[in-house]
Structures are given as structure tokens and as C-alpha cells.
Amino acid sequence: MKTLKLYWENPYFKKVKANILSIDTYEKDPTKYVITLDKTIFYPEGGGQPSDQGKIDDAKVLYVYEQDNIIYHVVDKVPKKKDDVFCTLDWNRRFDFMQQHLGQHILTYAFINLYKANTIGFHLGDEIVTIDIDKSTLNDKDMETVEIYANEIIYKNLEVKSLFPTKEELANMPLVKKPSVDEDIRIIEIDGLDYTPCGGTHPKYTGSVGMIKIRKWENYKGNIRIEFICGKRCIQDFQWKNQQINNIANILSVKDIEVEDTVVKMYHNNKELNKSIKDYKKIILDYQVDKLYADAEKVSEYYIVLHEFNGEDMQDIMYISNSLSKYPNVISLLGTKNNLAQVVFSCSKDVPIKMNKLFKEFIFLIDGKGGGNATSAQGGGKNINNLSTFLKSAKTRVIEKLS
Ligand SMILES: [Zn+2]
Incomplete structure (x- = not known):
């Protein structure tokens, strides 16, 4: 028996x-039940509109679908009685869908009427609503025009009628979209303006x-x-x-309308x-490199640099280490303390000591891990108090080997 559609x-x-x-x-979830009623106020999912929710007696209606003119209500439990049960709609949810849905009819009409752009897709979600239109040449200005036009249809407060026309009446209606069903064809008329087959x-x-507010738009698959x-x-x-x-205007001490210009200016300034900071930093780092090289300890024809930084950025220390090893005959043993003890060893190509081997020999002093190759090794460890001992022990070994 067909369910009477009270909605x-x-x-x-x-x-x-x-x-x-x-x-x-x-069937799809054996912990739930499915109920049919003689008549229902619950709209089943379809035509882009999600299903209603609410209660049948004390059972929660979670989902509603239609099959062969029968409407099925998926509920969490079996209601206490069968006859004269109270069906209650989650009205906030439904009214929200009604607003979005009629809004879609109006917007679709506005696009056809102004730009001959047909709606070929519609999605009504819990947060966003989208339509796809079959014209890809519209721009921001066109969107504003459509928005104003659509909102004017709202201000006019036109009547929305639900019609069940005969075949003859249907043939005389200026339908843009063909009905998707053969019988019980229902047409939603916006007061002589727009006629759309719809079951919503x-x-x-x-x-x-x-x-109606267009939040954003994008070209999508040719539409x-x-x-x-x-x-x-x-x-x-x-x-x-x-x-x-x-809030942003207050932070920037400008008027609300000036926020975008101000932020754009700030963005470019910041860049x-x-x-500039990068340029100055390079100058300072190069100066540090020169100073460390000048202060290096000479052992036979080699120059040993040992320096413990205090929390400097590891990337900067790597830069210094790389720059030092470009000089001939240099061994550089650098470390810094943050929440970890971090260390970088490096040497020029002509130095006969393998940095990874030297590193591995003493890394236990800082409970650390790391590695590298013959000319460069780095890593870090938890024992920050032993950083100085680590660097000094490595230096002693270097001097032993070079002397
Ligand atoms: Zn509709």
C-alpha cells in the first residue's frame, strides 16, 4: 500500500x-528497525534533499527512504504501540532544508533567466549547498547580478504552489527540466515565474x-x-x-572596509x-665564519675550529659548518644547546680524518644518535650537560691524529 505523503x-x-x-x-544494520506507516510527515531522501529525522512514538527516526511508493523509516528501537502513534518531526532540520531547497529553485531560475545557464547538479548537505551550472563563462560580476536578482524574488514574497497537473496541463507548462517520473508528477510553481518538477x-x-548568499564559485569539469x-x-x-x-580591523586599527587593502600591504611588506632579514642574516653568518676561521687553532698545517653556540638555529650552524669546510685544511667541531645537544662536524676534503668515525666515537657522551660521511657528520642527544666534553674530546682526538 502506498504511503500517504503528508509532507x-x-x-x-x-x-x-x-x-x-x-x-x-x-537489512543494512540489524541493530536497527524499519517501520512503514499508513501516512507520514517524514520526507525520504531524494532529489538532492536529505531525509528527515524525528521520532515515531519513543523511537528515534534516523533515516527515511522511499521504494515503490512506500516510505521506510529507519528507527533505533521498536515503538511501544502500533496504533495512533505520535510522529514528531525535527522541525529545525526540516525547515533549514526547506529554506535551502526553495533557495535552490530560485537561484536555478535566476541563472536560466539571466544567463541561460541550466542547473545540472544539486547537492544539499548539512553545511554547504551546491549547484552545478552548464556555463563556464560567468564571472564575479555575473554572480553578484544573479544574487541580487534571486534575493529580489525573496523580497517579493511570492506564493509557492505544489501542483499535480494533468498531462494536458503539463504540456502547457514552460518546464525547463523534464519530470524524472511518469506518474504522480508534482510541479513546484513560483507564482507564474518558474515551474519545476520536484518531490521535495x-x-x-x-x-x-x-x-540567498553565494559563498564561492569555481570552474568545475567544464561547468x-x-x-x-x-x-x-x-x-x-x-x-x-x-x-x-x-576583530582584524581592531587589531590593525583600521575600518572594516580597509581590512583587505591593509592585509595585502602587510603581506607584501612582510615578504x-x-x-631583508635573510640578506642581513647571511652577512652576520659570513662574518661569524670569518671570525671562527681567524681564531682557529693551528696544528701542523691544519686549522681546528671548536665552538659551542648557545641555542642558535641548527640551519644557521649547518651554514657556518659548510662555509668553514670550504677553506683548505679546516676541521670544524660545532655544537649548540636547545632542549637537545646538537652537533655538526665537518672538514675540508684534504683532511685525513673521517668525520663520521670521529662522531661515532664520542656520541655516547651526549646519549645521542646521528651519522654522516667522511667530511660531514651531525646528530643530537639528550645529555646537554656533556656537550662541551663531547666537543673537547673530539678535538683532543683530532690533535692526536694530526700531530
Ligand atoms: Zn524542490
């Missing part, structure tokens, strides 16, 4: 009494959509995908965005500053 009769029914016709275990739920007047929101979702979106813009 078609009146999409504002929030609570009705109905009779349970069947209760079965839900919609508010009675366009004014209830409140507002355009438009992300938009309607009704309550707009005020929520506006609230956090407004708050953020006001230049970073470049």
Missing part, C-alpha cells in the same frame, strides 16, 4: 498521529527563504560549481565573518622584510 499535503505538519503497518529488522519540501512563500547558503545559514555565516573582520 506533500502540507510541508508545515510537525506532529501527526499515524498507524504502524509493519516493523522489520533493517518547500516553504509556502519565497520570503521564508530569508536570503561552474556554486556554493551557496540560504535562510538561517546566512545569519550564522555572517555572524562569524563579521566578528572576524571586526620584503623576510628577504
